[in-house]
Amino acid sequence: MTDTTTRASGAPTLHDVAREAGVSLATASRVLNGSTRKVAEAYAERVQAAADRLGYTANLSAQAIARGTSAAVALIVADIADPYFGQIASGVAQAAADAGLIVTIAMTERDPRREVALVRALRGQRPRGIILAASRDASVDSTPLTAEIAAVQATGGRVVTLGAGLSGSRVVAYENEAGARALGERVAALGYRDAVVLAGPEGLRTSDDRLAGFTAGFATGGGSAPRVVRGEISRDAGYAAASALLTDALAPGTLVFGISDVVAIGALSAVRDAGRTPGADIAVAGFDDIATGRDVTPGLTTVRLPLEELGAQALRASVDAEWTPGEPVALEVLVRASTPPR
Numbered sequence: 001m002t003d004t005t006t007r008a009s010g011a012p013t014l015h016d017v018a019r020e021a022g023v024s025l026a027t028a029s030r031v032l033n034g035s036t037r038k039v040a041e042a043y044a045e046r047v048q049a050a051a052d053r054l055g056y057t058a059n060l061s062a063q064a065i066a067r068g069t070s071a072a073v074a075l076i077v078a079d080i081a082d083p084y085f086g087q088i089a090s091g092v093a094q095a096a097a098d099a100g101l102i103v104t105i106a107m108t109e110r111d112p113r114r115e116v117a118l119v120r121a122l123r124g125q126r127p128r129g130i131i132l133a134a135s136r137d138a139s140v141d142s143t144p145l146t147a148e149i150a151a152v153q154a155t156g157g158r159v160v161t162l163g164a165g166l167s168g169s170r171v172v173a174y175e176n177e178a179g180a181r182a183l184g185e186r187v188a189a190l191g192y193r194d195a196v197v198l199a200g201p202e203g204l205r206t207s208d209d210r211l212a213g214f215t216a217g218f219a220t221g222g223g224s225a226p227r228v229v230r231g232e233i234s235r236d237a238g239y240a241a242a243s244a245l246l247t248d249a250l251a252p253g254t255l256v257f258g259i260s261d262v263v264a265i266g267a268l269s270a271v272r273d274a275g276r277t278p279g280a281d282i283a284v285a286g287f288d289d290i291a292t293g294r295d296v297t298p299g300l301t302t303v304r305l306p307l308e309e310l311g312a313q314a315l316r317a318s319v320d321a322e323w324t325p326g327e328p329v330a331l332e333v334l335v336r337a338s339t340p341p342r
Contacts, residue, residue, distance in 0.1 A: 012054040020050035091311020172313045183214060214257055
């Protein structure tokens with residue numbers, strides 16, 4: 001029998017709990033280590049009370065080795081400071097709590113090599129599932145990552161990707177391109193004819209899909225081909241790019257589309273700091289519908305991506321053996337004061 005106890009100096013062991021409760025070691029283990037074998041309620045209460053009195057904590061790493069899996073799910077994001085990933089993490093955490101699981105979070109800092117290293121390291125911790133929320137980069141060879149995904153599956157774990165899928169992973173899909181196309185059509189219908197897109201680095205799948213969709217939708221509505229400025233996906237990058245554009249005397253009535261809300265919010269601030277009027281002078285739109293975009297002035301026009309629900313779906317996909325992919329998550333264009341009719 002494996003004694004999955006905390007081994008820190010002076011820490012109570014499973015033997016201590018069994019002795020305190022007056023039960024066998026096997027009974028104490030079944031109660032505290034999540035065995036599927038039934039224990040009489042009276043014994044279970046005695047064991048739990050003894051564990052509480054002694055301050056006993058099970059060794060989760062040892063449990064994971066014994067069972068081949070753990071009660072944890074790992075979430076890998078690009079940048080936890082980005083509200084986009086924060087809202088996804090919130091959805092994952094809430095669904096995990098409902099399932100009696102815990103969530104660990106790791107950050108790639110948008111480095112594909114770090115993502116591979118993180119999956120490899122997490123594999124040794126036997127998580128129930130690993131959720132990859134960072135955007136895929138089409139310019140990067142995915143072979144090392146798909147090999148790690150296969151290794152996770154070989155040990156009984158599951159890997160889930162959001163948006164663009166990877167070989168061997170379960171996919172919670174949403175249509176970036178279709179959502180951006182709808183946004184392009186909508187702002188063109190509001191009377192905009194000139195636009196600038198503040199996009200991410202070329203090859204970044206999420207950014208490229210949104211750029212392609214917006215360009216097509218804007219053209220369908222009568223808009224001209226947008227100018228594209230590439231940079232990092234962050235508030236500061238959006239601010240810097242918009243500031244440079246405004247230095248070049250950006251024409252009134254131009255629409256600036258930030259490839260994500262954080263980029264668009266940076267652009268809003270740059271417009272204001274340049275002495276221009278966001279919305280009435282230079283219009284701004286984003287994508288994601290993070291909470292901050294609802295509270296800035298003027299309110300940010302965007303495409304609503306139900307981030308918490310995406311996180312919850314990803315958690316279910318990572319732990320449910322019977323899970324099957326559904327239709328891509330529906331997106332919705334939300335027109336606010338940052339793009340008034342022209």
